[in-house]
Amino acid sequence: MNRMLPLFRRSILDGWRGLVGWTIGILAALFLYLPLYPSFGGNGQMQQIIDTLPPELVRSLNYDQIGSGPGYAQATFYGLIGFVLITIAAVGWGTEAIANDEENGQLELTLAHGVLRGQVFAERAAAVLVKLVWLAVVSVAVVMVLNEPAELGIEFDHLVATAVAFLGLVSLAATAAIGVGAVTGRRSWAVGAGAGIAVYAYALNALGNQSDDLGWLHDWSPYSWAYGDSPILNGWSGTIWLNYAVIAALLLVGWLVFRRRDVAV
Amino acid sequence: MTTDTGAAVSTRGLTKRYGATTALHGLDLDIPRGSVFGMIGPNGAGKTTTMRLLLDIIRPTAGELVVLGRPPRExxxxxxxxxxxxxxxLHLGTRVKGRxxxxxxxxxxxxxxxxAVxxxxxxxxxxxxxPVRSxxxxxxxxxGLxxxxxxEPELLVLDEPTSGLDPLVQQEFHAMLHEAKAKGQTVFLSSHVLSEVQQTALEIAILKEGRIVEQSTVAALRENAVRHVKVVVAETDAADARATLDSLPGVAGLAAAPNGPGTVALSATLDAHVDAFVKAVARLDVIDLTMEEPDLEEMVLAYYGTDVSSTAEPVEADRKAAKR
Structure with a gap:
């Protein structure tokens, strides 16, 4: 009668158009940026341009490593355009998971059926995370395809570490939206939490880059936890997993509160 | 918890508070299995709150609630x-097709x-x-229906089920309710007007400001409802007729008005006591007699107007209106 994970499948099916769109977005960003590296990154031209820019701006944009292939991929995609794009997707999906569905009234109908609150929360959160994993995997595949033609010289293991760090960072925004949505049931709170944590992470890292006096700010930025040790150059680092710990905490709190509170009031 | 009384839905002192506002004040309700039970009340009376409690969408603040033998939470x-x-x-915004x-x-x-679908x-x-959203x-x-x-659930909980349906579909819906009842299913439906439930529901509860102000059958409501009566007699008999009617139980607001040449119309309201009235009138020389069918809707509206929050508790806000 009932097949496995009905709510998970429904979420994926409902969102396939969006997922295709974001996948195309990632492909477009990577295929636009990375092939440019040999023409003006690899020959030192890029470094010359960077040297003419105010150092504060360069540090804010994390462009200090842009002269190397791995640094270029990090600065353009994982650290900036990919981060912004996928954070938008993550916050949108995270908000849809509970808060949006609750505000538009359909969650009430779903919960009136033969499902458990915890199950709804878990399956929908899983659907969001699986979609983000997909996008991270797509990025790894595309970077590997472009690695040689674009003369990036990125090691596969380092790339995987970077993608895992990236996934942790964007999933943090997604789970903030899911968790706050599950606790409050309010769309605006969920969006605010997801977007807020991404802006906070990025801004704190950018401030921390400005001077050694402000370097301690890195300790509090999820962006720094993900990228502070430059996984694309150096491989795995322990702080990557800090984001996953916060994700787990957010999911736990959301799950606990969502099972107990009144819905649709 | 309450033991299984055999009722499809049974509540004792069911209370729901949202912060400072109280949506339900200790509801006692029994809906027998296999019955069609109607709950009527104005917007914000607590109908939706009651139904959401049954489905465990919201949780009671106090009191007991048993649905099909079990508390919804368990x-x-x-x-x-x-x-x-x-x-x-019902908000269905999905682009997915109905099927x-x-x-x-x-x-x-x-x-x-x-x-079945x-x-x-x-x-x-x-x-x-x-697509559903179109x-x-x-x-x-x-x-939604x-x-x-x-x-084919054992219990159907339908919150204002006929809203938006045209009269023909409403008829079909009423037929579906009759069939459900015939199959032994229990139906619990709500409306803000009586006419929507009186065709199908045998028993009704009138809810106002989170309290049941009347629980009765439609038949009993009709029996107790106020009827407008008019007796036309010859002018010469008027005083006698007036005295007779005045002495009857349940007659109120007796008034006489000229009714064409040589006759007088005596009109009044009659509260139950139809039998005594007819027997008394039979002894008079009646020229014309009119007894209107009781207007149940009017009666229900009277309940809506009844001030039931005369206790010291704060006047509650209209939950439904305040919600969004």
Missing amino acids: GGAELRRRIGYLPGE EFLAHYAEISGPVRKG DDLADRLGVDLGR LSKGNKQKV IQAFMH
């Missing part, structure tokens, strides 16, 4: 599979007989091949 998913629910505010939408809900409700769609006249309000309501009925 019964969980297994209990909800045995219930069909139509929310009062696919219902297939999803069939997966997470009780087992749905093959062909199409049968219901044919009866109600809704095209399931169209359907009109009435057609969305039909989709299908998901409530399709697994």
